[in-house]
Amino acid sequence: MIINTKILNVDDYYYGVFMTISAPLTGFTENELQSTGLAEIYYKHILGKIEKxxxxxxxxxxxxxxESSQTPDQLSAAISTQILSNPSTKKIAQDVITLWYLGTWEGAYVNDLSYKEGLVWNIMQAHPPGAKQPGFKSWSIKPVNSNS
Structure with missing residues (x-):
């Protein structure tokens, strides 16, 4: 698999690695992660919170x-054996997943946008209460998974 070496205006090679590994860790594409507007903010936030x-x-x-994976299945297996089974990287991987899904690092929101753009809302097919309303007359449309 190929690592994105330059995304947006971030020249740091490791930023590309961060984005490339964040996609399979979260189950979202790099484009979906970028569309949150938080990729660079999250990368810099982590750099400021843990030892470089x-x-x-x-x-x-x-x-x-x-780099050792040719297919998504191989990458999934490599993540499981090399990252999630490794005590020195497991916690960081879990924290990165939590960061993308909930917008929090060690229980605190990174910023207002991190709450609004948490991936959890996409999974729930919902909106963050008090922050990003679904829109005028949205109540008149049945929910996607409605049994009624």
Whole structure:
């Protein structure tokens, strides 16, 4: 698999690794993650919250998993064996997943946008209460999974 080396205006090679590994960790595409408007913010937030060497170790192991995989199934297996089974990278991977889904790092929201754009709302086919309303007359449309 190929690592995106430059996305938007971020020249940092590891940012590309972060985005490439975030996609299979979350089950969303890199474009979907980028569309949250939080990719660069999350990357910089992590760099400011944990020791840089620890984050770089996680990204190097992720890079090896990505580069050694030819198919999504191989990448999934590599993530399971090389990242999620490794005590030094498991917690960071879990924190990255939580960051994308809930917009929180260690229980605190990164910013207002991180709450609004959490991936959890897409999975639930809902909107974040008090932040991003579904729109005028949306109540007149049956929910997608409605049995009624």
């Amino acid at each position: 060497a620890t984050f770089i170790e996680f990204l190097n192991i992720s890079k090896n998993a990505i």
